[in-house]
Amino acid sequence: MAHEVTSSGLANGLRIEKVVTSGVFSLDGGEWEVDNNIWILGDDSEVFVIDAAHTAAPILEAVGDRKVRGILCSHAHNDHITVAPELAEKLDTRLFVHPGDQMLWEETHPETAHEDLEDGQRFEIAGTEIRVLNTPGHSPGSCVFHVPEAGVLFSGDTLFNGGPGATGRSYSDFPTIITSIKERILTLPAETLVHTGHGDGTKVGDEAPHLEDWIARGA
Template sequence: MSGAFRIDRVVTSGVFELDGGTWDVDNNVWLVGDDDEVVVVDAAHDEKAITAAVGDRNVVGIVCTHGHNDHVTVAPQLGEHLHSPVLLHPADRELWELTHPGRRFWRAEDGERIAVAGTALEFIHTPGHSPGSICLHLPEAGALFTGDTLFAGGPGATGRSFSDFPTIISSIRDRLLVLPAGTRVHTGHGDGTSVGDESPHLDEWIARGH
């Protein structure tokens, strides 16, 4: 890992649309890399804000944690302008097509890795919030990028189409809470948390059933 390695956050604002509803949202866009190259995690709302944060760095990939429109808003055009592939788990193709019909993406499969700045992010398939939700684990930095799968205070929403509460609980329990307690969780919206802060509350989430 490069000595100049860093994780930057860009917050963008826009609208989440699904099932006929619309919600104003602020999204976290994560830039993971060093002074020379970077991976963009989620391409939300504002292409100019993301490209400004990237600067003149080479973008190795634009990884979408899932296919909801607020996480893929500007993904195709950002990929074209930055000459970078857009990656998404294929189980979210139907959601992707709602926003970008006919546009291509590369497959982000469970267990695959994307190399950047002398290290690599591993894709962890965590369905529940959506069928193709993934998290990105960076062990060397003790970092986990969870999209809308895990937040400070519990799992992502499962009350809309393509989502399932027991599935997201299984994903969090079996794939995320087994990581080291000190792993820092960088979420798709709002403030971060850690695996250790969230793991004691699993039974509470199950009892709430939300």
Template sequence: MTARIERIVTSGQFTLDGGSWDVENNVWIVGDDHEAVVIDAAHDAEAIAAAVGDRRLTAIVCTHAHNDHVNAAPALADLTGASIWLHRDDLPLWQMTHPDRDPDEHLTDGQVIEAAGADLTVLHTPGHAPGAVCLHDPGLGVVFTGDTLFQGGPGATGRSYSHFPTIIDSIRDRLLTLPPETKVLTGHGEATTIGAEAPHLEEWIARGH
């Protein structure tokens, strides 16, 4: 059975560098009728668990460790028995939110996470955060970009642990090389495609962040 992709939107706060902002996050569920993975367990573990239903949740994959993307991960893991996966370079950010609970597994560039007909290849795309990753599934024609690439440009780089030239390199070298029809499923807001964003790279560089 081919994997399907579901989105739920949860609300909460993003907190970093002494500020807090109200946000709505996309939580992605990839799987079939029997098992699934969750990408970015944001804000509401019970709502995410309800969306997963009686399927076996095999992994909670974190695109990066800003609190609004990981704050529900331990509770969701406790509810479902799933393992939490995070790139090692984002451990300092993770520990700001969860000082007493480490991720279960570390994501590595090129790793493939298999889930119910999906094959999610991990692309390490630092810039928004040091351990930011995107997840590309050629078979489904999608890339989950977290906060690395949005409709209209790169993720924010004005706060701690972020770096604008690095996110531009990640987008240019790891994402814009994907097929132009690849659907970009983001951490916030609406989807786009690689082909829709690629022509604007030089504008983003000129604009800077």
């Protein structure tokens, strides 16, 4: 498990922290060992948590005594929501998932309710706005979270350093993720930092030139 402050001195004292947890991603009868990035966005008094992977303890430790305004799930594959209900209960906070992923949510947490993320929805933290963009493809309800003032995008599993998220599984579609990336992400400023759901980050401008290569490569 790792916890690091990845950015500081952003707009209005905004701070971004990353927690990395490890566990199993399960879908379509397969299992894969994965490391997940959990993002904590806020200041010294309040934060949002983006994704809730594998183990609650390191996330709780990173949050400390700060108020959590909500847990925002980039999508509902099990590795991104493993401890979402546990965190919501322990932190006395709201839990948000896009309804397009309700079938995936129910595979992991069939008895747990959540609030819905909506395309265009906006949250506020530390005087800074978080904008929700639905980017289907990796899953129907996949979302990215854009923080324009900070020049940051939290991309979940829609875009990685090196290309789109995987689409060879249930409820995923390669042409759809390409459209989402082309129309919703690559239209952002080139210097936008992309904080991903797994692995190292990137920038919009570093990925944009490779779009045609991804299309030629296919799923």
